[in-house]
Amino acid sequence: NCVGPSAAPVTVRLQVCRHSGLRRLSLLKARCRLRIAAPYYGCRAASLSLSRGRFVCRAAAAAVAVESDANVKTALPTIPSEATLAKVLPYLWRLASSDTTLRWRLGVALILLVASKAAGLAGPILFKQAMDELAQSPLRVAKPALVALVCAALSKAVSSALNETRYIIFAPLGQITGRRVGVQLLDHILRLDLTFHLERKTGALSRILDRAQRSVVNIFRAVVFTFVPTFVELILVCGLLATQVSGTIAAIVALTFAAYVTWTVHITSRAAESRKEVNKLENLATGKAVDALLNYETVVQFNNQSLEVEQYNKLLQGYQSASLQAERLSAALNAGQAIILSIGIAAVMALAGLKVARGLSTVGDLVLANGLILQLSGPLQFLGFLYRDLRQSLVDLESLFTILSTQPLLKDGTVELEHVGRGAKVRARDLRFSYTSSREVLLGVNLRADPGESIALVGASGSGKSTIVKLLLRLYDPDSGSLFLDDHDLRSLSQDSLRSAVAVVPQDTILFNDTIMYNIAYGRPNATQEQVIQAAKQARLHDAVLRMPDGYLTMVGERGLKLSGGEKQRVAIARAFLKSPRLLICDEATSALDSGTEAAILKSLKELAAGRTCVFVAHRLSTIMHCDRILVMDAGVVVEEGTHQELVAKGGRYAHMWALQESEESKKTVKI
């Protein structure tokens, strides 16, 4: 789903495949909400409706690419089965062709390419003419010869200027495509399941994200700016040599080129294998460092700094030796290229010199052959370097394709859950669930919460309370049994609509390294400043924020302000107020707080909970005793259910837990 901000005007451009039957749609500028009904990969159906109801478009069986100023989410072409140049190039071409500026950029770039090469080759030709003229009449100052010499010198500047213009015209395309891949990759990663994220290292993922964009830009640069032009130049040079100097010299140049390319391809292929290893080890090392930095507190608490550094060092050692091997191959590549080029030039010069000596060619021909070879050898050296870059980029793209071809384990539904209005109706029927095949965590859980009701899940650690929350958020699907919201099976709901209707106040609220304003607005990113402040007031955070150095613009995090546990929870509550959910889930929301702060936070939570359906997970029973229904869990099943009074009167598990916590509280009081 792609939804533009409802408040801001958005420019939307729809491009529909020709074979879809719908020709290009007009450029629309209006306030709109845009919805793509099917998953954005190879989108099968799309509908666009504008808020004023003036235009509704449905494109069935169409591949739709959508780009808006505010929300860039463009359908990517089908991912190639492997990262070879032959398969990646059409992929990049399709990526680039969704950009409307492609055609004119390509046309202008081609004209500039031919012009720049022609200007480059004009130099040696003019030089030859001047030489021949001067050789014929050395005592007479030949005006045309001088003009030719000046023009030959200037031709390089003209060629270079045309080449740079070509770069400026074409470069944005590589950047645009790189950005598109980056955006799509991050979007894809963020939509993958929790399972994927638990298995992957954040550091490694961020490197793949970074490299993928660079790779796309590099491939564009290598192919469009070097390979194609060099090949064009080679053909022109060989043609000129064959017609102007000799067919044998042209053949030697072609042979040198072929040997150069073969050597480059051969060594670079070997280097690519070793690069793969370098990448793997670099990912591991970066992942290790990021892990240690993210978990700094744990590392210090266990005094394991040396252990972390030692492990990091070991990974870096592996990385270093793999890098050295890659460097060795790179040195062999450079040396081989230089030798091939030198032999080629020597052979051409010797042959041309011989022809001049025998009177079969002029000095001008020798100068021409020399000039043309030098003209070609510049990009050739560059070619080797870029080919290595290209191979590296293809290796990097392989990781990108692996991730992009990873499909979410949970299939998204199509039913849109109402995300505003009364509290949601929740039902769970015989839920069974296991994280791993070895152990079932939920063994048939039933629960219900009517609109506006609050229920609590209590029980021993590991009994499955948080797992139920994860199932409610559809981070996982149950192995069997069903969960219903408003009588819709969770599996049939669109995940966007489900998560819009549910808010979570977790035990540890994670804050972004941004302003307080940004952190609160995270609950509803398009909220106005007034709405954010109103939510902060409702969460009783406003006064505390006003006391901060820059009020709502105070930065939270690394070098900024560190909020207390209670203040962080208030941010979470303010977010939830902003979100105005139909189902509120509080997962141990107050368990890390002291009892004074807990009481204050509970008051805010109670106000937040009013009129909404709520699920509380708690260990401290005093915090949930007023809930409409309490479910006591043990080893994956609900063993008791009722109100606080009913359960205490029953004298079962809950009553026992209650008595235990009461006596602990009274002991604490005596101690004080």
Ligand SMILES: Nc1ncnc2c1ncn2[C@@H]1O[C@H](COP(=O)(O)OP(=O)(O)OP(=O)(O)O)[C@@H](O)[C@H]1O
């Ligand atoms: N991602 C996971 N992979 C494998 N097992 C898991 C995973 N998450 C939780 N578990 C296991 O599932 C069981 C239930 O965990 P859950 O977090 O639901 O318990 P809980 O009742 O919320 O516990 P607590 O009160 O300590 O938070 C535990 O044995 C736990 O080790």
